[in-house]
Amino acid sequence: MxxxxxxxxxxxxxxxxxxxxxxxxxxxxxxDASESVVRKMRVGDMVFIYESKNGRVLKSKKKDGTIxxxxxxxxxxxxxxxxxxxxxxxxxNSVPSEYTDGTExxxxxxxxxxxxxxxxxxxxxxxxxxxxxxxxYNFRGFGDKHSGLKVISEDIATKLLKSFKSKTNNEI
Numbered sequence: 001m002x003x004x005x006x007x008x009x010x011x012x013x014x015x016x017x018x019x020x021x022x023x024x025x026x027x028x029x030x031x032d033a034s035e036s037v038v039r040k041m042r043v044g045d046m047v048f049i050y051e052s053k054n055g056r057v058l059k060s061k062k063k064d065g066t067i068x069x070x071x072x073x074x075x076x077x078x079x080x081x082x083x084x085x086x087x088x089x090x091x092x093n094s095v096p097s098e099y100t101d102g103t104e105x106x107x108x109x110x111x112x113x114x115x116x117x118x119x120x121x122x123x124x125x126x127x128x129x130x131x132x133x134x135x136x137y138n139f140r141g142f143g144d145k146h147s148g149l150k151v152i153s154e155d156i157a158t159k160l161l162k163s164f165k166s167k168t169n170n171e172i
Contacts, residue, residue: 005046005084008157010127011149012142014055015075024118025049025081028111034147038109041085041149047113048152048160049081050127052139056099069100077138079122079164083113120164130156130163 013025028047030038055072062068089110096104128137131152143150152160 005044005157006042007040007045008152008154009041009045009047009149010050010079010131010143010152010160011047012050012052012139013148014052015072017055017058017070017072019070024115025051026083026113026115028083028085028109028113028149029107030109030147030149032106032108034109034145034149037144037147037149038088040151041088041111043085043087045085046116046157047083047085048079048122048157048164049083050124050139050142051075051078051080053077056101056103059098059100076121077124079120079127079160081118082116082120082161082164084116086112086114088112117164120166122160122163126163127160130159 009028011028013029016023016025026049028041053075055075057072058070060068060070089112091108091110094106094108096106098104124137124139125135127133128135142148
């Protein structure tokens, strides 16, 4: 690794919503229930972004008052980007997002990130082997205290980065 980072993380993201034209997985999002985990994140930390296969359908109120349901694309089930935390943002005045399954999530914490690499990929099964998880684990309820964020060792981060940059994605 070129630069020594303070901490290394994996975060799980839902796939991008179909109306997201950026095509980029970036930023770190955490709910209000994740405060104890989020407090450990620092500027300069390296984060691997895992994209799940599916995401919740967002209920979005349009200007005319009607509700539009915004689904996600089908995700790639693997690490799709490596980013570095640039700055935290506590959106204390944010409102909960509502989903068609009846759930609401207050995405209180957001960390702006700088993309280090988005040209690689690590499939879910390889990540599971590195983390010691069952090969069928699907990252639902993932992370420290189910936050979607997990601190990993520098050794695991090095292995993930090597696999991410690999052309075969089968280096273990």
